[in-house]
Amino acid sequence: MxxxxxxxxxxxxxxxxxxxxxxxxxxxxxxxxxxxxxxxxxxxxxxxxxxxxxxxxxTKEDLFEAIVMTRLEGLLALARDEATAELPGKALFSYLQEFARQASAKHDLFDAMGAAGIDFKTRCAEKLEEMKARIGILLSRAQAAGSVRQDTSVDELIGLVVGSCHAASLAGLDDDACRRMVGIVCDGMRVPAATYR
Amino acid sequence: MxxxxxxxxxxxxxxxxxxxxxxxxxxxxxxxxxxxxxxxxxxxxxxxxxxxxxxxxxTKEDLFEAIVMTRLEGLLALARDEATAELPGKALFSYLQEFARQASAKHDLFDAMGAAGIDFKTRCAEKLEEMKARIGILLSRAQAAGSVRQDTSVDELIGLVVGSCHAASLAGLDDDACRRMVGIVCDGMRVPAATYR
DNA sequence: CACTATACGGAACGCGCGTTCCGTTTGTCA
DNA sequence: TGACAAACGGAACGCGCGTTCCGTATAGTG
The missing domain is CATH 1.10.10.60 (Homeodomain-like)
Known part of the structure; x- marks a missing residue:
């Protein structure tokens, strides 16, 4: 031609x-x-x-980007949907569960979220920022609705979910275990304080 | 000579x-x-x-062992102490907090716990097993005392704590954030179930 | 001081992996 | 079908890092 x-x-x-x-x-x-x-x-x-x-x-990073971008897109779309749900608490928690499900099925997501030491996020950075912002909205709404504790930041919440699932997959735990773990995190988010008994 | x-x-x-x-x-x-x-x-x-x-x-692994073994020893000793505490729930939670504190200060601990992909655990294996067993005891006691939920395994609990702290340190969060995260996990452990609101 | 087992330093090697280079093949169009 | 830009394959290169090797230095002894 x-x-x-x-x-x-x-x-x-x-x-x-x-x-x-x-x-x-x-x-x-x-x-x-x-x-x-x-x-x-x-x-x-x-x-x-x-x-x-x-x-x-x-570059390897370019290939990685091509794969991960679509994943992030999907999660972002879901986050946008959940942002208008009637029950902010439920919205946040079911979003985190879905997030965890996808992350434990697609190992590259961990790497994208910076769970591995690799700095692949360079060009995914803006998508990740948007991701954080979106989850931040879900969190704020749930907090405003009084469904979850006030003393937690988005970074901490993301770290809890991503980190736990990462550890789970490295330890060879199955998806069910992963779901239970995220469930514990969610339950912990609900509690305002707590005294030992 | x-x-x-x-x-x-x-x-x-x-x-x-x-x-x-x-x-x-x-x-x-x-x-x-x-x-x-x-x-x-x-x-x-x-x-x-x-x-x-x-x-x-x-071998590099030999050097790693020499360092990590002493760390594990310390944590094991603490676990043994906590196993006889009067308040099993409090014992478990404060142990997890101490564990997290040490892990976030000493990055190699993550690697030892298998948080990184590296298979360095080969010869630390028995120490790690003992570790798991010790934490298992703390967990069982707390469960028997009715302080924490029954549907969680040691592996899941360890994954939650180690994974979260690992993620925290990779994300550049400080020790305080780390402590709050483990706090959320602990609070989540207390709750028997939960309904969305 | 002399002598030697012991220990030292760091160049060199092997391997895995990202990336590049170039001779060969192939799709497309006239 | 002939011609050529486009695309291909995979050998080769560079680099980081674990590990080895060997010529040199030195602590300890008699």
């Missing part, structure tokens, strides 16, 4: 196919093992050479 | 001094940055060559 100047260049058919395959392979690999999977593995799963991966995604 | 056969060989004075220095440097480095610090860094901090480090500790 001769590309006329000013014309938008079209992607070759095999290129499109490979791009798709790479995304699928990366999705699967990142879900299963987190961001630490070597690019070689992704390439192999996609039935493609490493060079090809790097032509489509110049 | 001529070493007579059967006689226990004595360590040379400079060797002893270096061993001590290496332990101190490793202690500091591991506390600050976790197990991921390169051996070269430890060697440099100790004012010693890498070769020297490896003569004293044939």
């Amino acid at each position: 001769k590309t006329e100047p000013g014309e938008i260049p079209h992607m070759r058919s095999d290129a499109m196919r490979n791009r798709e395959r790479i995304l699928e392979a990366a999705e699967a690999a990142f879900s299963a093992d987190g961001v630490s999977v070597p690019i070689d593995t992704v390439a192999e799963r996609a039935g493609v050479g490493v060079g090809t991966v790097y032509r489509h995604f110049p | 001529k070493t007579e056969p059967g006689e226990i060989p004595h360590m040379r004075s400079d060797a002893m001094r270096n061993r001590e220095r290496i332990l101190e440097a490793a202690e500091a480095a591991f506390s600050a940055d976790g197990v991921s610090v390169p051996i070269d860094t430890v060697a440099e901090r100790a004012g010693v060559g890498v070769g020297t480090v490896y003569r004293h500790f044939p």
Whole structure:
């Protein structure tokens, strides 16, 4: 194909196919093992050479972004929905549960949330900020409704949920355990104070 | 020194001094940055060559062990003490708080507890098992006293505390936040069930 | 002081992994 | 079908880090 100047260049058919395959392979690999999977593995799963991966995604981080962005989008959409729920407390808690469910199924989410030491968040930063803001809204509403304690910040809440689920998956606990753990966090959020007995 | 056969060989004075220095440097480095610090860094901090480090500790894991073992010892001793406290609920909660305090100050503890993906636990395994057993006792006593919910396992409880603190330190939250987070977990443990409101 | 077992320092090696390079293949259009 | 830009594959490179090796220094002894 001769590309006329000013014309938008079209992607070759095999290129499109490979791009798709790479995304699928990366999705699967990142879900299963987190961001630490070597690019070689992704390439192999996609039935493609490493060079090809790097032509489509110049950096491992770019590939990671492509995968995680859609995940974050989904969670953001859900957060927006929950923000208008009638029962703010219930909204917050069921959102956290859904968040935990997705995070324990897709290991890369942990890495995105900064649970691993890796600094992949660089370009996901704004999405993460929005995420935090959205959860902040859910939290504030629940607090305003008197459903949860006032002395907790978004960062702490996120840390509780993400950290616990991360630990759970590392310890080999199942989704059910994960749900119970988040349930404990939610219950703890409800209590205003407490005295030992 | 001529070493007579059967006689226990004595360590040379400079060797002893270096061993001590290496332990101190490793202690500091591991506390600050976790197990991921390169051996070269430890060697440099100790004012010693890498070769020297490896003569004293044939493997990075050996060095890690030497540091973490003492930490675990301390926590185990505390767990044994708390096991005879009059108020089992209070005992469990204050133990968890102390645990969290130490873990957030000494990053290597996270790695030891398996919070990082690294499999350093190999030889710490038995200590960790004992740890789990000890916390299990505290939990059982608190449950028997009716102070905490019945539907939680030791693994889940440990995951909640360790995971949360790990996330907190990665997110740059301070010790106070960490303490509040563990407080939420403890409060959540007290609640038998809960209905949304 | 001389002598040697012991210990030391740090260059070098192996390996995993991200990334690059380049010779070869292939899709597309005339 | 011929020609060429586009895309491919995978060997090779660089780097970080754990580990090893060996020539040099030194503590301890007689």
